[in-house]
Amino acid sequence: MQNKGLIKLFAILFGLVSLYQLSFTFLANKVEDDATTYAKSKVTENDARQKATFERKYLDSVANKNIIDIGVAAYSYNDVKDKEMNLGLDLKGGINAILQVSVKEVLKSLANDSKNEPFNNALSAADERQKNSNANYLDLFFEEFEKIAGTTKLSDPSIFGTKALSEKISFDEVNATVKETLQEEINSSIGTAFEVLRSRIDKFGVTQPNIQRIGNSGRIQIELPGAKDIERVTKLITSKAELQFWEVHTNAEVQNFFFAANAKVAELLKDDSALEKEKDSVKKDDIDDLLGETADSTKVQKNLFTYLFPNVAQSQQQPSSLVARARVLDTATVNNLLAKKEVRSLLPTELKYAKFLWDYKSTDGNDGSELIGLYAIKGNRNDKPTIEGDVILDAGQVFDQLNKPEVSMTMNSSGTKQWAKMTADNVGNFVAVVLDDYVYTAPSVNQAITGGRTSISGGTMTVAEAEDISTVLKAGKLPAAARIIQAEVVGPSLGQESIDASINSFGLAIILVLLWMLLYYGKAGLYADIALAVNILFIFGILSSFNAVLTLPGIAGIILTIGMSVDANVIIFERIKEGLFKQKGLKQSVEEGFSVKGALSAIIDANITTLLTGIILYIFGTGPIKGFALTLMIGIATSLFTAVFITRILIDRSVNKGTNLTFNTSISKGWFQNINVEFLKKRKIAYIISGAIIISGIVSIFSIGLKQGVDFKGGRSYVVRFDQDMNATKVASDLKDAFGTAPEVKTYGSDNQLKITTVYKIDEEGQEVDDQVQSALFTGLKEYLGTTSYNDFKPGFEKEGAGVMSYMKVEPTIADDIKTSALYAVFGSLLVVFLYILLRFRKVSFSIGAVIAVFHDVLIVLGVFSITYNIMPFDMEIGQSFIAAILTVVGYSLNDTVVIFDRIREFAGLHPNWKYSDVVNKALSSTLGRTINTSLTTLLVMLAIFTFGGDSIKGFMFALIIGVAVGTYSSLFVATPIMYDTSKKEEKK
Numbered sequence: 001m002q003n004k005g006l007i008k009l010f011a012i013l014f015g016l017v018s019l020y021q022l023s024f025t026f027l028a029n030k031v032e033d034d035a036t037t038y039a040k041s042k043v044t045e046n047d048a049r050q051k052a053t054f055e056r057k058y059l060d061s062v063a064n065k066n067i068i069d070i071g072v073a074a075y076s077y078n079d080v081k082d083k084e085m086n087l088g089l090d091l092k093g094g095i096n097a098i099l100q101v102s103v104k105e106v107l108k109s110l111a112n113d114s115k116n117e118p119f120n121n122a123l124s125a126a127d128e129r130q131k132n133s134n135a136n137y138l139d140l141f142f143e144e145f146e147k148i149a150g151t152t153k154l155s156d157p158s159i160f161g162t163k164a165l166s167e168k169i170s171f172d173e174v175n176a177t178v179k180e181t182l183q184e185e186i187n188s189s190i191g192t193a194f195e196v197l198r199s200r201i202d203k204f205g206v207t208q209p210n211i212q213r214i215g216n217s218g219r220i221q222i223e224l225p226g227a228k229d230i231e232r233v234t235k236l237i238t239s240k241a242e243l244q245f246w247e248v249h250t251n252a253e254v255q256n257f258f259f260a261a262n263a264k265v266a267e268l269l270k271d272d273s274a275l276e277k278e279k280d281s282v283k284k285d286d287i288d289d290l291l292g293e294t295a296d297s298t299k300v301q302k303n304l305f306t307y308l309f310p311n312v313a314q315s316q317q318q319p320s321s322l323v324a325r326a327r328v329l330d331t332a333t334v335n336n337l338l339a340k341k342e343v344r345s346l347l348p349t350e351l352k353y354a355k356f357l358w359d360y361k362s363t364d365g366n367d368g369s370e371l372i373g374l375y376a377i378k379g380n381r382n383d384k385p386t387i388e389g390d391v392i393l394d395a396g397q398v399f400d401q402l403n404k405p406e407v408s409m410t411m412n413s414s415g416t417k418q419w420a421k422m423t424a425d426n427v428g429n430f431v432a433v434v435l436d437d438y439v440y441t442a443p444s445v446n447q448a449i450t451g452g453r454t455s456i457s458g459g460t461m462t463v464a465e466a467e468d469i470s471t472v473l474k475a476g477k478l479p480a481a482a483r484i485i486q487a488e489v490v491g492p493s494l495g496q497e498s499i500d501a502s503i504n505s506f507g508l509a510i511i512l513v514l515l516w517m518l519l520y521y522g523k524a525g526l527y528a529d530i531a532l533a534v535n536i537l538f539i540f541g542i543l544s545s546f547n548a549v550l551t552l553p554g555i556a557g558i559i560l561t562i563g564m565s566v567d568a569n570v571i572i573f574e575r576i577k578e579g580l581f582k583q584k585g586l587k588q589s590v591e592e593g594f595s596v597k598g599a600l601s602a603i604i605d606a607n608i609t610t611l612l613t614g615i616i617l618y619i620f621g622t623g624p625i626k627g628f629a630l631t632l633m634i635g636i637a638t639s640l641f642t643a644v645f646i647t648r649i650l651i652d653r654s655v656n657k658g659t660n661l662t663f664n665t666s667i668s669k670g671w672f673q674n675i676n677v678e679f680l681k682k683r684k685i686a687y688i689i690s691g692a693i694i695i696s697g698i699v700s701i702f703s704i705g706l707k708q709g710v711d712f713k714g715g716r717s718y719v720v721r722f723d724q725d726m727n728a729t730k731v732a733s734d735l736k737d738a739f740g741t742a743p744e745v746k747t748y749g750s751d752n753q754l755k756i757t758t759v760y761k762i763d764e765e766g767q768e769v770d771d772q773v774q775s776a777l778f779t780g781l782k783e784y785l786g787t788t789s790y791n792d793f794k795p796g797f798e799k800e801g802a803g804v805m806s807y808m809k810v811e812p813t814i815a816d817d818i819k820t821s822a823l824y825a826v827f828g829s830l831l832v833v834f835l836y837i838l839l840r841f842r843k844v845s846f847s848i849g850a851v852i853a854v855f856h857d858v859l860i861v862l863g864v865f866s867i868t869y870n871i872m873p874f875d876m877e878i879g880q881s882f883i884a885a886i887l888t889v890v891g892y893s894l895n896d897t898v899v900i901f902d903r904i905r906e907f908a909g910l911h912p913n914w915k916y917s918d919v920v921n922k923a924l925s926s927t928l929g930r931t932i933n934t935s936l937t938t939l940l941v942m943l944a945i946f947t948f949g950g951d952s953i954k955g956f957m958f959a960l961i962i963g964v965a966v967g968t969y970s971s972l973f974v975a976t977p978i979m980y981d982t983s984k985k986e987e988k989k
Helices: 004-042 050-060 075-082 103-110 117-130 137-147 177-203 230-238 251-268 274-279 328-339 411-427 465-475 492-521 523-545 552-581 584-591 596-620 624-657 681-705 728-739 767-784 813-843 844-868 881-910 916-926 930-946 951-988
Strands: 066-067 074-076 096-101 210-214 219-227 243-249 309-311 321-329 353-357 372-375 392-398 405-410 430-435 437-441 453-457 482-490 715-719 744-749 753-758 803-810
Touching: 004 050, 004 066, 004 075, 004 523, 004 624, 050 411, 066 210, 074 930, 075 437, 075 482, 096 177, 096 230, 096 328, 103 137, 117 137, 137 177, 137 251, 177 210, 177 219, 177 230, 210 813, 219 523, 230 309, 230 465, 243 411, 251 321, 251 328, 321 328, 321 465, 321 715, 328 353, 328 372, 328 465, 372 430, 372 437, 372 681, 405 411, 430 453, 430 930, 437 453, 492 523, 492 552, 492 930, 523 552, 552 584, 552 624, 552 881, 584 596, 596 624, 596 881, 624 681, 624 881, 681 844, 681 916, 681 951, 715 767, 728 744, 728 753, 728 767, 753 767, 767 803, 767 916, 813 844, 813 881, 844 881, 844 951, 881 930, 881 951, 916 930, 930 951
Parallel strands: 353 437
Antiparallel strands: 066 074, 096 219, 096 482, 210 219, 243 372, 243 430, 309 321, 321 372, 353 372, 392 405, 405 453, 430 437, 482 803, 715 753, 715 803, 744 753
16 A cells, blocks of 8 residues: 555544543533532532533632643633534533524514505515425515505505615505615624624623524524523513513502403303304314313302402502512413403503503412513503613623612613603603613612613522623624524533443444454454544544534444444455465455455445435434434545555554464354355245335324424423423323313433423414423422422423423424425435446446335334334334335445445446346355445444433434344345346346
8 A cells, every 4th residue: 555654644643633632521521510610519409500500610620720720832722612513412412492583573573563464464475384384474464565565565655665774665666676675685684683682692602602694594693502491591582572661550550450350351251152263372172171171160260360360559558569460371372361442441541652562570379380470561552661772872781789680771862861750750650771672670769860871670589590681791692582493402411421321322332343343353443443442532533523413313423423434444354364265365355355446346336325415414304303314424425535544554464474364253254255045036925025024114104194393393302300200191181271272291211200382382483482381281280299499390491200201392484494405415325326327337227226215214114113113112203213224224225235336336347248147146246245244234333322311312222223124135136126027127228
């Protein structure tokens, strides 16, 4: 081999760089372990929030201190943290969210909240179409407006021909030109939203945050690995930061209305048909369903006070700005009832424009339920606050005279005058500080405030909350609301368990591969093991250098790559053994084994087909699929280098020294030699077997179906851990009352852990809806949770007892997008591979055989999942991870098939006078050792991951195990026979 010295130098330098890059991860972990030890010493009780606070303090204290000095450079904790390997949510915990900036709100804002009927009707129609469409919202709006507008133009003064847009849109401008201007304004708003969110996240203190725009979709993806306070993060990234100051009605002023409304609601709830005609957000068939209750004839008549608890004014007491309380679970019902026209008509003149807003924070009730306060804001005809938040110059967290945290705000000169007047006009009354339609404080005014300073305070406000409010106010408000349309939350406890399970399965898989290579190939197997160890070092070194995110599917990709990388050495060793069997010398056999005419051609072709699959996966995939594809591509590149060059250097060194180099052991000697199987004679039997299995699977798919994951159908999924073994069927029945319909409940791993999936309220928008669904889940599970409070139940922080370990939400709109991307990935990879094989083998029959075999493998895997998902004790959902598994099966099957096709092409050139059937049979027989050896090694690796890996990866690995087994069979009995049959048809033509 030429240039050995250069290859050695490159390998040594690359190895040193990899070790250097990985050292930062070890150093960062050591500092964080010290922080954990420090936090435990400071917190006597098992308080996860307190521990997190002390950990953060410790890390902040050492952030800029040098923790290592290598002479030429010194590194602080912040330095090593920036360079460490990034762990994904499934390994570290945290939150991954996709936010959709509301294009509808941007359009309404640009139109100055126009009341134009065609405009608003077009917006409503676009909303409906968006639910089942991947199209741009502006395009949908434009199409709907064109249908109903008649002679009205978008440039009409009542729509976008406003004074604010006069320089960009003239009064007679055609709709198409207006649309272009609107698109520019929307892009600008999304860009502003991106910068505002990035500013907020940068101040949050999470290490290695990732925020990026997703094309021109108006979506922004945010990843915060290691974030523990999930509720705090959610509020931070979804807050529009719309600050307002309002005057407030007292409880005494509102209570008579509540009593009248209570009687009216009782009257309305008697009439079933009247309720069905209402277009409430809660769409049920009867009264009880509307209110989230199960019908029971023994219950008393429901009224407003069933759900709302008024704060009745007593004659001896001072008036209060708090007018009522309600359970968090009932807030949607209260909103619906108070918004009814029959109820609003009861408002007296002085309350005509009253707005009912909830407190920003709930409290625990005596019965353990969450209670939240209600305020009555003094609205007006224009729905404009007395003062808006644009007058705020600065905001910061401070402590008041009682040492309680609050947010101090400084106003500009205009705001100072407005605030002085507002407080002077309301001495003895109440004013409310409202942020994003939630009341943060509503104090009584004792005197006029003239200094231009004010504060947001609350008896239960924490330092973190005060800091976050300051952050969103200083970062600026979002140009439009941003709602979470897809979210994945993994608690740190589950993340640590995933790390432990991954390390165990990874270690076992490596040991199995190393032992098998030693057992089968002897000393040559030892050299392959050394190359494999170098390969692993290179993979992790590259991932660390690129700041790539390592996820569970990514680890699976690495382990699968390791199993498949053995294939390159197996192909080389089998070719060397063929040379030795033909009495060629060791040196000549090694030369031929590593040559293009030997093993190299098959290795390159096989790896390129898998690489092409990985590229397609990376282009069209999202989230975990992208991570899997990245590690797969890196692994293929490093595997080729280590198998072809590192192994060659070690073998050449041994050959040149004249040492006894063996390519088998006493156990494996003679295996798969002199084999001559008539594969083609068995092809009709194989066709019948495959056909029967595929037909059974298709029948099952159409009759039973497939279990679609949340990321494909939309919904919410919770993994909940309990202190006792649980009966999934009973829990599903119990949750029917909370959710209206029974959710899907399945044991997840151990018997004390359940995965609960529901579509309850998935079509409704807003953070408050997420809170209501989670509160309903807590209420439905309360009898199983013992003393666990709602705050401890919610995801986030380490959990010693019961609670939500992970959570996923996908709205139907983005679920459609995910499915579309998955289909593009599957068919795109098949098309690319078809063309590559056609290019390499110059015959359509080879491409047809390979692609039909891939379809065969995919259909069998789908059929097995359809038949068995109801009986298997682990999750078998069809989602993004399953698509990654399917595409891996595609890559593996093609890898196997291409190696065989390469040998057929070689034999056809060496033996032109042979019958083509003999060429095919001989080629299949000669590669049988390699086929079984590689498949067995890969299956051993995957069985180790399947057995000892985390619960979340079992379905993924099961698909791979079935796929590899079927792929091995199909390369021998489907791909090659079909190639042979289509070749005969080509010859007849």
